[in-house]
Amino acid sequence: MDRDHKTNVMGTLNMLGLAKRINARFLLTSTSEVYGDPLEHPQVETYWGNVNPIGVRSCYDEGKRTAETLTMDYHRGLNIEVRIARIFNTYGPRICIDDGRVVSNFVAQALRKEPLTVYGDGKQTRSFQYVSDLVEGLMRLMEGDHVGPFNLGNPGEFTMLELAKVVQDTIDPNAKIEFRENTADDPHKRKPDISKAKKLLGWEPKVSLREGLPLMVSDFRRRIFGDEKDTQGSQKLAE
Template identity: 55%
Template sequence: MTRALVLGGCGFVGGHLCERLLATGVEVISVDDLSTSAPNAENLLRDHVGYRFVRHDITEPLTAAAFPEPVDVVFHLASPASPVDYLRLPLHTLHTGAMGTVNALEVAERHGARLVLASTSEVYGDPLAHPQVETYWGNVNPIGPRSVYDEAKRYAEALTFAHRRELGTDVGVARIFNTYGPRMRSHDGRMVPTFIRQALAGEPITVTGTGRQTRSLCYVDDTVEGLLALARSGYPGPVNIGNPHEVTVQHVAELIRDLAGADSAVEFVAAVEDDPQRRCPDIAVAREHLGWEPRVPYRDGLARTIEWFRSSGAMPEFAVAQSKTAS
């Protein structure tokens, strides 16, 4: 790779991917409409040599006039990804999965580039098969509130593989599981930043449902390495990118509380509609075809993430509480 186009480059995973590409000497064109990005995310890498940011909604065409530079790979990470965002922007989420993927594939075709689609474990829905393997078709409610994200990604996968079959487009599809790490937004609605924010602020940690539902936490550096391994390979996928170590949501809440040194109570609130009860990837395909597996234990990754929230100014509530304690 010499130049990469990263769609959704100011998102959580996209920003880390851009940073990793630049560190390896790859030029990066980052495209984002900033509708779900952290404040000032577009400025995070602006001083890096070889980085260009373009504010653009990818449901609109990526024209040759606006993107004339040849690229080797197109990473399509653009989409609202947290429940807070895709429930707030349901139509935009669906349009991004549909027209956005059309536009991503067309720009890849124009440049003869490989397209890497960031899909999601949500394509499996509330799975009846466990752990989830890539050949499992899923158990998705197509009209529920979560369907705007689930079905957008399922359609994006279908479109990507149709392009490959009909036009010979070079593609790779990654199904990403529960990625977390520094630079997540504290109020994005996902489990890890929510629990960290609540613990550091001394608030009760709110667990939906029974807390016995499971997740598999993959540190963002590992996810990025998985995407890069897929980009370098000729493997079309789909391939699970996630951590096969399964933990309960209650365990994650209690561990974050303990790692943060908080005394927050764990409170159980109403379950979320269509919330998956078990989530764990089988990563045999990633090991075989990409030579990839996660390396960061979830306890270590959570400790790093908590420290980032504590030290970065991402926790104004915590800073205020500390100030009051000191006075």
């Protein structure tokens, strides 16, 4: 969508200009989407990616790639202090229930007794990190001395069918799976190499999918049904 590209490009330019005026350290929250449908697996920060510049997803992919370019231009040309994080799929409490992300979709569908919608054959992979791990990584990045980019993600890799099975195990073993036609340019594999973040930031994720998902489910159940009986879990990792 045009608004995605405008936000990523014009929004980044505006914020870089503000950082320059007030002499602030600038954080760009980039994305694993800059790797496109990767030909290297897992993805390291030195990989340039495989992106279709005129594809249906390109407004986001290329928007973030341009944002990284602008950020480094301001850093090199104007000595702005910047940090770049390439964020992989993240989930957890307070995420928008109907935002279209696969974990949100599966959890909301299972709670509502709807079929879990799997696009394509379900063999495409993603890596899912719990939100508290991401926050810790961003804090270490901002407080450290390294520009990046850094992959921030959980290297645990799941096919969409494996993710659906975890959701079934967590919410409803009888939840049905409904297959639909895949979307264009859907990446086949996605897994971060986090060696750089481990070495330079001393960071790696601690929360597995099977540990973190029930905390998200408790939050979704409360917001969808107004169920207050199972809210303690969603607070557990925030304390």
